[in-house]
Amino acid sequence: MNWVxxxxxxxxxxxxxxxxxxxxxxxxxxxxxxxxxMRMGPMRTAPYxxxxxxxxxxxxxxKEGLRPQGADTWVYHLGPVVAVxxxxxxxxxxxxxxxxxxxxxxxxxxxxxxxxxxxVVGMVMAGWSSNNKYALLGAARSAAQMISYELPLVLALLGxxxxxxxxxxxxxxxxxxxWPYLLLQPLGFALFLVAGLAELxxxxxxxxxxxxxxxxxxxxxxxxxxxxxxxxxxxxxLFAICALASLLFLGGWKGPLLPPILWFLVKTxxxxxxxxxxxxxxxxxxxxxxMTLAWRYxxxxxxxxxxxxxxxxxxxxxxxxxxxxxLALLGxAVVPLYRHWSGRAVVKAxxxxxxGMSKAESQA
Amino acid sequence: MNGVFRALGTTFKTxxxxxxxxxxxxxQLPVSPRRRGFPRLLVDPEVGELRCSGCGICARHCLxxxxxxxxKDNPNFAAGKSQRKKIVDKFELDVGQCTECAVCIEMCxxxxxxxxxxxxxPSTSRQGLRRDLAQQNGSAExxx
Numbered sequence: 188m189n190w191v192x193x194x195x196x197x198x199x200x201x202x203x204x205x206x207x208x209x210x211x212x213x214x215x216x217x218x219x220x221x222x223x224x225m226r227m228g229p230m231r232t233a234p235y236x237x238x239x240x241x242x243x244x245x246x247x248x249x250k251e252g253l254r255p256q257g258a259d260t261w262v263y264h265l266g267p268v269v270a271v272x273x274x275x276x277x278x279x280x281x282x283x284x285x286x287x288x289x290x291x292x293x294x295x296x297x298x299x300x301x302x303x304x305x306x307v308v309g310m311v312m313a314g315w316s317s318n319n320k321y322a323l324l325g326a327a328r329s330a331a332q333m334i335s336y337e338l339p340l341v342l343a344l345l346g347x348x349x350x351x352x353x354x355x356x357x358x359x360x361x362x363x364x365x366w367p368y369l370l371l372q373p374l375g376f377a378l379f380l381v382a383g384l385a386e387l388x389x390x391x392x393x394x395x396x397x398x399x400x401x402x403x404x405x406x407x408x409x410x411x412x413x414x415x416x417x418x419x420x421x422x423x424x425l426f427a428i429c430a431l432a433s434l435l436f437l438g439g440w441k442g443p444l445l446p447p448i449l450w451f452l453v454k455t456x457x458x459x460x461x462x463x464x465x466x467x468x469x470x471x472x473x474x475x476x477x478m479t480l481a482w483r484y485x486x487x488x489x490x491x492x493x494x495x496x497x498x499x500x501x502x503x504x505x506x507x508x509x510x511x512x513x514l515a516l517l518g519x520a521v522v523p524l525y526r527h528w529s530g531r532a533v534v535k536a537x538x539x540x541x542x543g544m545s546k547a548e549s550q551a
Numbered sequence: 552m553n554g555v556f557r558a559l560g561t562t563f564k565t566x567x568x569x570x571x572x573x574x575x576x577x578x579q580l581p582v583s584p585r586r587r588g589f590p591r592l593l594v595d596p597e598v599g600e601l602r603c604s605g606c607g608i609c610a611r612h613c614l615x616x617x618x619x620x621x622x623k624d625n626p627n628f629a630a631g632k633s634q635r636k637k638i639v640d641k642f643e644l645d646v647g648q649c650t651e652c653a654v655c656i657e658m659c660x661x662x663x664x665x666x667x668x669x670x671x672x673p674s675t676s677r678q679g680l681r682r683d684l685a686q687q688n689g690s691a692e693x694x695x
Contacts, residue, residue, distance in 0.1 A: 219566070221570070222565075222566045222570065223562045223565055223566045224565070225565055225568060225569075225570050225571045225572070226570055226571075226572050227570045227572055227574070230574060464559065464562060464563070464566075465559075467562045468555075468558040468559045468561070468562040469555060469558060521552075524552065525552045
């Protein structure tokens with residue numbers, strides 16, 4: 188019986204932590220974006236506006252939940268639940284420290300990949316059932332995006348799993364001494380970060396929200412607590428990807444002087460800050476650019492990364508060879524990407540387009 | 552691709568700078584000394600009464616119809632202290648309507664209005680935006 192009580196306590200503790208984290212992330216994002224835009228961000232609700240997300244949450248909870256007339260009722264109501272559940276379930280096996288975890292599964296990494304893949308179903312359900320063209324477009328985009336980027340994400344994770352020879356996140360962190368996998372796997376880290384950003388649909392990959400094109404995507408018809416559930420799912424996913432990045436590549440809770448939990452939070456919040464920073468700095472990609480990046484660059488690179496790891500493990504080479512090879516591959520990969528996005532040929536073509544357009548205008 | 556790094560650099564630099572906004576209305580940014588504010592009525596120092604006769608020419612020419620003027624018989628005239636037969640009774644300004652264009656000053660025949668620097672007059676009610684300038688003259692700093 189004791190273990191049941193302990194498990195329930197752990198689940199409740201993690202849930203409480205996640206709710207508080209979501210509130211804090213919303214506040215942090217608004218503050219950081221505000222400072223980047225040379226504003227103050229929220230200031231009115233409590234000192235430095237720290238209670239602003241609480242006020243927002245209360246507002247959303249008391250707001251009327253509208254449902255469009257032609258909506259598919261059951262699917263419409265289930266959509267947010269299906270989206271938020273996988274986001275929460277992932278946290279069952281993500282460790283904060285060696286002992287602070289709900290359940291350190293032996294197949295933890297596999298479990299995370301399997302469960303997080305379900306959230307796309309929630310998006311599609313929401314988009315389909317809303318009986319709204321923008322929501323449907325958003326749902327189609329989210330399905331395309333999440334399935335495309337699931338592949339490089341999982342393959343990048345596989346590289347780490349190969350090195351650690353374990354699917355348990357606790358073991359993966361334990362293996363990262365003295366050097367974190369970031370040094371052994373710079374290419375894998377870059378792949379994980381880019382694919383993770385796309386999975387989160389954060390800038391520059393917020394294509395299925397795309398407020399300026401499809402007014403919020405799958406959630407356009409949602410309001411009140413259901414909309415808040417989608418919002419919560421997004422922020423929990425954001426924190427999960429950042430936590431995974433710190434666990435898989437930066438050694439998780441390992442570090443000198445500070446207590447382990449603090450190291451975990453510091454590393455995770457460094458990623459969170461980076462992602463918010465990207466949101467302020469970068470414009471949105473087009474859907475074709477998104478697909479090109481995934482299938483022409485990230486997937487082949489992820490396979491190359493796995494091959495590299497296989498060679499390293501099979502021939503039992505020294506660690507520095509893997510670091511160098513991974514770094515070299517990353518460098519090599521940047522060249523065609525650079526040529527594709529902003530190479531001389533692309534710039535010339537753009538200029539030619541512009542000249543052609545101005546000529547056509549002058550003739551008209 | 553260079554643009555990505557440039558964008559990251561620029562945003563990081565702006566993040567380290569001080570915000571340009573302030574906690575209005577607790578704090579207010581200084582306004583330009585050349586900025587015009589709402590009008591006010593002037594007092595004739597020799598007699599100690601308002602110069603405005605309440606003729607209402609300003610109200611007729613006000614572009615946003617922010618003024619409402621009524622006149623009355625001047626008690627000082629009856630007492631022999633003043634040359635003005637009529638004087639302003641109520642000079643109601645709706646600060647929510649006033650665009651501070653100074654047409655009222657251009658139109659005034661008796662030189663009884665001038666612009667002040669006061670530009671901020673918040674209120675929680677519509678009625679709070681209406682003020683009787685005949686009652687509160689000389690309260691705001693004038694533009695010279």
